[in-house]
Amino acid sequence: MSTILLVEARFYPHLNDMLLSGARAAIEAAGHKHETLTVPGALEIPGAIALAARSGRFCAFAGLGVISTRAVVERWQQIGMLRALGYRRSLVQRSFLMESSLIAILGLLIGTLIGVWQSYRFFVVEKTFGTVIFHVPMVEISLILVGAYLATLVTTFLPARSASRVAPAEALRYE
Numbered sequence: 001m002s003t004i005l006l007v008e009a010r011f012y013p014h015l016n017d018m019l020l021s022g023a024r025a026a027i028e029a030a031g032h033k034h035e036t037l038t039v040p041g042a043l044e045i046p047g048a049i050a051l052a053a054r055s056g057r058f059c060a061f062a063g064l065g066v067i068s069t070r071a072v073v074e075r076w077q078q079i080g081m082l083r084a085l086g087y088r089r090s091l092v093q094r095s096f097l098m099e100s101s102l103i104a105i106l107g108l109l110i111g112t113l114i115g116v117w118q119s120y121r122f123f124v125v126e127k128t129f130g131t132v133i134f135h136v137p138m139v140e141i142s143l144i145l146v147g148a149y150l151a152t153l154v155t156t157f158l159p160a161r162s163a164s165r166v167a168p169a170e171a172l173r174y175e
Contacts, residue, residue, distance in 0.1 A: 061155050068100060068159035079163050080171020089164035096160035097153065104152040108145050116141075 123132045
């Protein structure tokens with residue numbers, strides 16, 4: 001009589017219990033012994049996916065800050081020219097914030113539309129998981145969009161503020 005090793009990964013406890021009880025019954029019906037090895041929770045896939053998502057958001061926000069800072073540095077002379085022509089600091093800052101807002105809103109809308117469209121294709125048209133009731137979570141999507149837009153404004157604020165503090169004479173001699 002042989003002994004069969006069952007490996008239990010604690011991803012979804014209810015699903016594991018159901019699968020393991022069926023496997024145990026089949027092994028015992030065949031006249032074999034079984035032992036169960038439980039894999040620790042550190043290997044959980046949902047936790048790894050959440051960590052990757054957090055890392056991706058951090059990289060995206062850091063990238064927005066770098067891009068905004070670079071836009072200020074690349075337009076140093078133009079900002080100086082605008083300030084020499086009489087633009088107030090608040091107007092220069094507002095122009096940078098409006099530019100990043102336009103780019104963020106377009107990106108968020110296009111990304112959301114493509115995401116909903118691809119989800120619809122995946123679940124309804126191709127029926128990957130069989131017949132599924134397709135539901136677009138508007139509240140959750142709205143909260144995510146507002147959060148992403150606010151994050152864009154936060155990462156753009158400091159570079160826009162530094163752009164508004166450019167001294168016209170100093171910026172015009174910068175190359």
